Amino acid sequence: MTRPVGIILAGGQATRMGGGDKGMLALGEKTLLQHVIDRLGPQVDGLALNANGAPSRFAPFDLPVIADSIDGFAGPLAGVLAGMDYAATKGADTVVTAAADTPFFPTDLVTCLQAAAQGMAHPLALAATPHPDRNKLRHPTFGLWPVALRDDLRAALNAGTRKVVQWTDGHNGRLAMFPSEDAFFNVNTPDDLAKAQAML
Incomplete structure (x- = not known):
């Protein structure tokens, strides 16, 4: 399987952090977004940022903004x-x-997602971790997506689909299991940011 293009989803509204771009928050000596770039970049064939609003605010990262x-x-x-x-x-x-x-995601994210989707006509897989209450916990912003299904996804979105797993389940999307939920720890609140600083 060829190396995918990496897309960093930076379009959230960050309401629990008071608005703005969460990716611009400092974590150690780098921004959250730079940590993500440094982790994903070596795993993919090119990177782009998905974000709405003025793309100029991301100019320091020198990446395409879509x-x-x-x-x-x-x-x-x-x-x-x-x-x-x-x-x-x-x-x-x-x-x-x-x-x-989500600054600590696995450095083998892509290879594990690709392994999970092996043999699929349209490779589609989400990251997941074990969860004591729910057996497994899916992390729907971490996935492998087939470009061939983009018109299907466009139609689903235009018809009102918003839940990631609703669409992936409809296409028999698979799960790539990772051992630790901590790997997908994401920063939603100021307390989360303090916890991330401690994890760093």
Whole structure:
């Protein structure tokens, strides 16, 4: 399987952090977003940021910034679609997404997602971790997505689909299991940021 294009989903509204771009928050000597770039970059064939609003605020990262093509705040699936459309212009077959507020995700994310999707006509897999109450916990902003299904996803979004797992389940998406939920710890609140500083 060829290396996918990496798409960092930075389009969240960050309401629990008081608004703004969570990825710009400092974690150690780097921003959250830079931690994500440094982790995902070596695993993929090129990176882009999915974010809405003025792309100039991301100029220091020197990455393409792609906006949602679906009007309104349509959630992570709209970012996935934007990434698929971008990857199509690059001739890529797949994209891998990662969230801009999750700095410790696995350095073997892509290889594990690809292994989980092995043999699928349209490789589609989400990251997951064991969970004591629910057997497994899916992390829907971390996934491998087939560019070939982008028009199907566009139609689903236009029809009102917003839940990632609703769409992936409809296409028999698989799960790539990772051992520790901590790997997908994401920063939603000031307390989370303090915890991330301690984890760093």
